[in-house]
Amino acid sequence: MRNFDYSKINEIKWDSEILSLITAIYHYKGKTEFFIKQESKKLDQLVENTKNVSTMTSNEIEGIITTTQRFKKIMANKILPRNKNEKEIMGYKEILNIINDNFEDLPLSKNYILQMHKIMLKYTNNPLAGKIKNVQNYITINYADGNQEILFKPISPFETPIALEKICDEFNQAINNFLVEPLILIPIFIHDFLCIHPFNDGNGRISRLLTTLLLYKSGFFVSKYVSLESLIANTKIDYYQALQIAGINWHEEKEDVIPFIKYILGIILAGYKELKDKSFVIEEKLLAIDIVRKAISLKMGSFSKQDICELCPTLSLSSIERSLRNLVQLGEIKLKGIGKKIRYTKLK
Template sequence: MRIFNYSKLKEKKWDLDVLSLVAGIYRYQGKQEFYLKEKNEELNKLIEIAKIQSTESSNEIEGIVTTKSRLKQIMEEKTTPKNRDEKEIAGYRDALNIIHNNFDIIPISKNYILQLHKILFSHLENGSGGKIKSSNNVIVANYPDGRSEVLFTPLSAFETPEALERICFEYNKVIGNAEVNPLIAIPVFIHDFLCIHPFNYGNGRISRLLTTLLLYQNGFYVGKYISLEAIIAKDKDYYYNSLNKSGANWHEGNEDPTPFIKYLLGIILSAYKSFEDRFTIIEDKIPAVEMVRKAVMQKIGRFKKQDIRELCPSLSISSIEGSLRKLVDQGDIKREGVGKSITYFRLK
């Protein structure tokens, strides 16, 4: 049986990269707390955008998709899911909403993780949610070019229930006793969860929900305003690579968690930077075209209308389209393509 001992993490000497990431996150966390005191109404719009992006991206990573219009209707509970993909999307929506609204009273335990998994699959008729895997499984990386690769063989189904209980116990112990910095304990817990791979289906999505939950419980609320899942989805290769590196010698308890810690801390820091970028745009009461101009100045390379929409949540699509046309006419940006394939890039 794999032995877990999170107390040993307090004795480990972390390299400068890890220490720099931790310091950077705390720096941005403090700045975010200051921003949130303003109670800007636009922040509520960021929350809704982040929920949609998180639900879309976390499912899309697993090949679960629907159209943008259907996604919006499902998120607003204005329609009934039509197929399995949409039912799983609705389940993620429900689980994410529960975390957003109740994170401070949710226990980190095997039973609650099972409950979260049950919620994820609550719209399916076969009752597959909330059950530990019934057979052994493997972690497979699926790449955009169609390739797949077995990255890791998790714990057996027989060992899984006890292991899941153990990592919850170890995590709660070091966090409750303030033995280990949560920015170290959280990635280690998530990595162990993924290596255990307790379910036949849905492990990745549950790991991302747990990441959001644990961050909220420790005062890191950036995922409420910026989708962590969307950042993860942009570079799955980096995710798989860090998981693979930290998974080496995991069964023997001799793994190096550093690659996965750096990966997850990098995601969190990137989200905080994105939050600050968006807040600096929405806090100024300026005309729509100037708000769009500020958003454009933050873009490097090609961008789409939706990229600007995310940076300017207070503006309607028609306002953004009109502002982009003005910037094209003024020679600030150039437009290429037609219809949904339209992209822009800066000329100045």
């Protein structure tokens, strides 16, 4: 089995792109600190909306879906899950809530990762919930035409418990001793976790939950207000390509993890930029139409209703639709297309 030694990370010479990404993340983190420290109903609404989007998209990446109406009711605890997909969605919601509310007290350890997996699958009656894989598994990508491609062969079930415990120990030691920049260390840990692939099912979802947990514990709260899972879902091909390239020679300890680090840093930076936009749009005393106006001012070229919804999470869909209609009538924006193909452009 390969070895893991995170103390050697500091020996790596990082290129200017990675250093620029890290600098930019800290820059935008600073710009959003005041916004996220406010106490307001709108900020609470933003947190709830982000949890919903993160739960939906993280499961959708794995093909776990239900109807929009049933999803909303499950998230609001208004109905019980009726099939395997909905039970897995409910479990994901539960562990994400635990991370959001208790991240400071949650350890990074093999046993707690197993506990996370158990909670995520608790409603499915899966006998392997919270247990290490019992068969050799593979990292694959599923294409729209139904074809599947094997990207990577993880380590064996026999080696998995030791490897999982080792990467947790290495991460904790590096973080506690301030040996490595957290924004470098977190992607490396997540990449190793995915290459170990400790579970028969649920590795991708657990990796995204771990990303959120480790970012929180390192003081980066962007995923509480912006769904990083959604950003990953929108760039899924890039995600799998970075994972595949970084996995080459992983078993021989000669992997080049830089593509995966750049990908994750890019996602975090995109999240902070989106949070900065949302902090600009969300203000307590603005009318709905003025909030929509501010959102539109951030858009270049044409935009959709969904684009505005993403920037105005505190507004209801009906308020956004009404505001867009009023702005069309006022001659501030122009509507083109019909149905789902409707786009808007600024006129003023």
